[in-house]
Each structure stands twice: as structure tokens, then as C-alpha cells.
Amino acid sequence: MKIGFDNQKYLEMQSQHIRDRIAQFDNKLYLEFGGKLFDDYHASRVLPGFQPDSKLQMLLQLKDQAEIVIVISAEDIENNKVRDDYGITYDMDVLRLIDEFQAVGLYVGSVCLTKYAGQASAELFRKKLAELGIKSYRHYKIVGYPSDIAHIVSDEGYGKNEYIETERPLVVITAPGPGSGKMATCLSQLYHEYKRGVKAGYAKFETFPIWNLPLKHPVNLAYEAATADLNDVNMIDPFHLEAYGETTVNYNRDIEIFPVVATMFELIAGSSPYKSPTDMGVNMAGNCIIDDQVCRDASAQEIIRRYYRCLCDRKRYGQSKDDKNKLELLLRQAGVSMEDRLVAKKALAREEETGHPAMAIELADGTIVTGKTGDLLGASAAAILNALKVLAGIPHEVQLVSKEAIEPIQRLKIQYLGSHNPRLHTDEILIALSTTAAQDEKAKLAIEQLSKLKNCQAHSTVLLSSVDEQLLKKIGVQLTCSPKYEEEDRKYHRR
Structure with missing residues (x-):
């Protein structure tokens, strides 16, 4: 396999960048961790040389400073939501993640149940965690979230959530899957920390899209193909462009929510430390690409594979969770077709x-x-x-x-x-x-x-x-x- 990505450089640069971000705040950083920690095979396919456990290895370099809080939505527990890749429910995956983290020496401090409304299955899960000696906390659904900012950032909003007791300067917030409430958990904790006089910080760690690659770079297009079921769209970050005159890439959900997040920062801390969603990120992957053409070719093949999978799902089941028309558009944008396989x-x-x-x-x-x-x-x-x-x-x-x-x-x-x-x-x-x-x-x-x-x-x-x-x-x-x-x-x- 031709190598296009320097994995060792990535481990060193990424861990140092997170250390630097911790130092910017009151030695307390809540890091929202997106994507897969243990088996990021998408990243290893589109960035040849990236190891599937690279993010885990990076965290291990910070393990003396880090503790992990696993977030799960009480609604997902109630609905028995299942991870497609493992075929297990989200609550069972929380237990799997705890085992995996502890097996490599990472400290799991607690589990946070978001969107909690007294669901019976969520209560049973809390009891199970207690029996296993794992602390759990409840965060509630907030009326008007995320638009009624004044209510959210108040004693009746974030103030009602249970404060998650943490011990270490880096708190990694992760979850079994998307929509679990990682960002809301981070911001809720910031609210409580500032009430206690601790000027904590927040940052976001997502590998894709890669902010310092062009918008239509095949690596970023492959990310859109991988999330065709979520309707994620890569966009130029308008806030970053306005603030710095620099063109960077982010995705629609972070761009759409940024004004809300920035206003929450202002209410919590008096001012926002960030001028754009790109500022919030700490991803260094784009700096570790050593052969751009290798990564372009690998990403083009990933888009073609995603398209084939969509066609096969439609043949087998009559439908696909991925949008066929979107994948066809991404093929055209990448300048490839099925003939290129x-x-x-x-x-x-x-x-x-x-x-x-x-x-x-x-x-x-x-x-x-x-x-x-x-x-x-x-x-x-x-x-x-x-x-x-x-x-x-x-x-x-x-x-x-x-x-x-x-x-x-x-x-x-x-x-x-x-x-x-x-x-x-x-x-x-x-x-x-x-x-x-x-x-x-x-x-x-x-x-x-x-x-x-x-x-x-x-x-x-x-x-x-x-x-x-x-x-x-x-x-x-x-x-x-x-x-x-x-x-x-x-x-x-x-x-």
C-alpha cells in the first residue's frame, strides 16, 4: 500500500496541540470527541498510513492528564437504538467502551445520560452502572433548545443538569454514536465550572472534514459520501473567512450552530474565545499528509465503494440509507466514475x-x-x-x-x-x-x-x-x- 499520511507525525503534533489548548484555559478543557476512537477504518482508507487506532494512541500520550466521560441519550436507551457496525444497543456499547478504555489504561470517570426524563429503561441502566461501580449523571431536556439561549444558559436550563465531577485537566466527551448530546454536555459543564469560579474551555475534535484542505478535495468529498445518510454537507466556514480572511472548511451543522454556541460562551464566560467553528477544532490531520495524490486516489476509490454499497443495498432491500443521487453528485465532483475501479x-x-x-x-x-x-x-x-x-x-x-x-x-x-x-x-x-x-x-x-x-x-x-x-x-x-x-x-x- 502506498503511504500518503505520516502517522507518527500526527500522533506527536495532535497530542501537543491538545496540550496547548488545555493551557489556554484554566487548566480544564472539555474536548468533544467525534468519530470512532478504536477502529476508524474510514480514515485509514482515505488517508493511507493513518492507523485505525491513531486517535486512541494519541489519547494514550495524554492519559495522565485525561479522563473520559461517556455520553448516552436516555431516549436512545428507551428506543433500543442499535449500532450498525456492531449490532448491539447503545447502552451495551457504553459498557463495551468502558471495558475497551480501561483495558488500555485510560480512566473512565463517569457516564452522562442526556435528554433524561425519567425513562424506565434509563433508570434500569443507571442501576446497572451503579452495581458496576460506575458513577452516572443526569442531564435533562431543556425547553427551547437550542434557540432560547437566555433560558438555556440559566439556572432553569443548564443549571438544572447534574454537575459531572471530574478530576483531570482534559475531559474527553465521547459517545456510542451521533446525536447523543456531546456538545450540550460540554457547554453544560462550562456553565457549572464558571459558576464555581473555574474558567474551563471547550474544543472539538473531528477528523473530517479536514479544515485546511480545499472544499472539493477528494478526502473531504469522501467524508460527505460516508455521511450521506446524515445529510452532512461540507461548507466554507463564513465566520472564519470574515474574521481572518482565510478560507477553511467545516460542515453545515457546526456552522449553523456556531452563532448559538458563541452566544452561550458570552453568557457563560463574558466573551467567546472563538471567532469561528474552525477555531473550536483541534484537528491536525491535514498537516500530516505527505503524498496528496495517494490520498486523492484512495478517497476517490472510497467514494466509488460507497456508491457500489448503495446500489447493493437497493438491490437487496429495495432501499438504502444513503442518498444515491448525492453519491452520484460526489462522484462527478471528484471527477471519477465506476469505470475508475x-x-x-x-x-x-x-x-x-x-x-x-x-x-x-x-x-x-x-x-x-x-x-x-x-x-x-x-x-x-x-x-x-x-x-x-x-x-x-x-x-x-x-x-x-x-x-x-x-x-x-x-x-x-x-x-x-x-x-x-x-x-x-x-x-x-x-x-x-x-x-x-x-x-x-x-x-x-x-x-x-x-x-x-x-x-x-x-x-x-x-x-x-x-x-x-x-x-x-x-x-x-x-x-x-x-x-x-x-x-x-x-x-x-x-x-
């Missing part, structure tokens, strides 16, 4: 040549390997096997897993597990290859190449089963699929 062109050509579904995988050196559906293997399993052969320097004609080893697995699937498809899926061929590797040196050499498929591009000419998709995701392959079933006359895709 080389692995898709190669896979479709292979399908045309053989008359069977196919998959293509582009290896790190640019070599493209294909596989097609046959009697023994599905296209994805065949492509993975062929890719491992190339990486191991094993001739294509060498049979790594014998027909005799595959047939018992097929019988198990059909006769005992009720499957309609005798061909081996990706997970099944890898298990068969691992078993063979116990006695065969070539199979052992091939399985040792598996980690080299991480970040490789791949395309399937048909929709894959969830088993194949999940396995390829675990390996780290960046997959797209054509929006069609292998057997178009079937309504449901069978395993």
Missing part, C-alpha cells in the same frame, strides 16, 4: 470470458488476480486461493487443496447442515487450506500470506453471502460487488 473492470471481463460469476483482487504491487465460480469453489474462495498462490510464488496449476479434501465438506453442508449450495465459501476453503497445511509445505506457505491481503482492492460480479463479506472484511480486503444475484430468478440469496 480497475478490479471491477477485470472481474466483469473475467465473467464475460467464462460465463460464470467472478472476483478480482488487486495485490499491493498492482498485480490483479481473478477467480471464477466452479463446481468446488465460489468465485471469492477461488480468487483468495489464487491470490495466496501468487503471493507465495506457487504456480497456478498446483492444487493446494485436493478434491478429496473438499468433497467431505460439501457432503457435510448438503446432507447434514441443510445448505443448498455445495460450493465452498471463503471461510470454508481457508479452513480446508489450514488443515492441509499441517502436512503440506506449499499449503502452509500459502496460508502464511493471508495478512498480505489487508487493504487490497477486490470486486465480485455478484452479491456475496454475508459469510463471504464478513470474512473478507476481517482479512481487511476492500470489497465492492455488482448489484446482482448469481441467480436472478431467486428472491433471496442462499448460502
Whole structure:
């Protein structure tokens, strides 16, 4: 993988910038932390070289100064809101996050329940937290939020919220997902701190959009593609332009809410320390791009992948949470089309040549390997096997897993597990290859190449089963699929 981002420089620059921001205030900074801390795979895809846990590693450099407050909306608890990526409810994700933070040595001070109105499920969750020895606080819905500023910044507004007791100079406010109330929690805490004579500060940490890249830079367009379901739009920050004569990029929600936030600052602290939403941010990612073209190319591929996913969702479910028209607009703005996905062109050509579904995988050196559906293997399993052969320097004609080893697995699937498809899926061929590797040196050499498929591009000419998709995701392959079933006359895709 070509590197376009200096991760070590980012860790050092970002942590120092946050230290500097803490020092600007009364040694107390509430940092609203957006995006994913542990597994920011979007950032690692569009900024090649950015590690998925970079933000976590950056926080670890500040761990002696930092404590974490996890925010969750009581309404989300009541509605059993689920994280799409993990398939767990937000309240369960809070517990997962606590475990994850504590496992790496970060201090979790408490949990704050926002939009609290005595919901029964929220009360049960508070009791569960208490049993686990975790402090929790309640922040209430404020009538007129966010427009009635005078009421919000008063004893009847923020003043009614419970003050979150914190111990350290950097308080990181994070949440299971968007809409949890992170900013409101930060501002509520500022109100209470100033009432106590502490001139605390607030800052916002969002990786995207990157403020010092052009508005239509592919990295920023890829962020819009990633949030097509939220209707986020990148915009020139008019407040920053007016204050400094400098063109910077922010997104619509922060720009729209900034006048409200600035007025709240004035009521809380007497004046606002910031002249623009860009001022509030502390993101240094744009300063750590070392190869702009690599990041442009990676971001263009991300937009194409998002578009393919939208088409596949519409084929599978009749709808997509992402806006197809918006994604098409972003493709045009980035100056790319589906024709710019080389692995898709190669896979479709292979399908045309053989008359069977196919998959293509582009290896790190640019070599493209294909596989097609046959009697023994599905296209994805065949492509993975062929890719491992190339990486191991094993001739294509060498049979790594014998027909005799595959047939018992097929019988198990059909006769005992009720499957309609005798061909081996990706997970099944890898298990068969691992078993063979116990006695065969070539199979052992091939399985040792598996980690080299991480970040490789791949395309399937048909929709894959969830088993194949999940396995390829675990390996780290960046997959797209054509929006069609292998057997178009079937309504449901069978395993």
C-alpha cells in the first residue's frame, strides 16, 4: 500500500496541540470527541498510513492528564437504538467502551445520560452502572433548545443538569454514536465550572472534514459520501473567512450552530474565545499528509465503494440509507466514475470470458488476480486461493487443496447442515487450506500470506453471502460487488 499520511507525525503534533489548548484555559478543557476512537477504518482508507487506532494512541500520550466521560441519550436507551457496525444497543456499547478504555489504561470517570426524563429503561441502566461501580449523571431536556439561549444558559436550563465531577485537566466527551448530546454536555459543564469560579474551555475534535484542505478535495468529498445518510454537507466556514480572511472548511451543522454556541460562551464566560467553528477544532490531520495524490486516489476509490454499497443495498432491500443521487453528485465532483475501479473492470471481463460469476483482487504491487465460480469453489474462495498462490510464488496449476479434501465438506453442508449450495465459501476453503497445511509445505506457505491481503482492492460480479463479506472484511480486503444475484430468478440469496 502506498503511504500518503505520516502517522507518527500526527500522533506527536495532535497530542501537543491538545496540550496547548488545555493551557489556554484554566487548566480544564472539555474536548468533544467525534468519530470512532478504536477502529476508524474510514480514515485509514482515505488517508493511507493513518492507523485505525491513531486517535486512541494519541489519547494514550495524554492519559495522565485525561479522563473520559461517556455520553448516552436516555431516549436512545428507551428506543433500543442499535449500532450498525456492531449490532448491539447503545447502552451495551457504553459498557463495551468502558471495558475497551480501561483495558488500555485510560480512566473512565463517569457516564452522562442526556435528554433524561425519567425513562424506565434509563433508570434500569443507571442501576446497572451503579452495581458496576460506575458513577452516572443526569442531564435533562431543556425547553427551547437550542434557540432560547437566555433560558438555556440559566439556572432553569443548564443549571438544572447534574454537575459531572471530574478530576483531570482534559475531559474527553465521547459517545456510542451521533446525536447523543456531546456538545450540550460540554457547554453544560462550562456553565457549572464558571459558576464555581473555574474558567474551563471547550474544543472539538473531528477528523473530517479536514479544515485546511480545499472544499472539493477528494478526502473531504469522501467524508460527505460516508455521511450521506446524515445529510452532512461540507461548507466554507463564513465566520472564519470574515474574521481572518482565510478560507477553511467545516460542515453545515457546526456552522449553523456556531452563532448559538458563541452566544452561550458570552453568557457563560463574558466573551467567546472563538471567532469561528474552525477555531473550536483541534484537528491536525491535514498537516500530516505527505503524498496528496495517494490520498486523492484512495478517497476517490472510497467514494466509488460507497456508491457500489448503495446500489447493493437497493438491490437487496429495495432501499438504502444513503442518498444515491448525492453519491452520484460526489462522484462527478471528484471527477471519477465506476469505470475508475480497475478490479471491477477485470472481474466483469473475467465473467464475460467464462460465463460464470467472478472476483478480482488487486495485490499491493498492482498485480490483479481473478477467480471464477466452479463446481468446488465460489468465485471469492477461488480468487483468495489464487491470490495466496501468487503471493507465495506457487504456480497456478498446483492444487493446494485436493478434491478429496473438499468433497467431505460439501457432503457435510448438503446432507447434514441443510445448505443448498455445495460450493465452498471463503471461510470454508481457508479452513480446508489450514488443515492441509499441517502436512503440506506449499499449503502452509500459502496460508502464511493471508495478512498480505489487508487493504487490497477486490470486486465480485455478484452479491456475496454475508459469510463471504464478513470474512473478507476481517482479512481487511476492500470489497465492492455488482448489484446482482448469481441467480436472478431467486428472491433471496442462499448460502
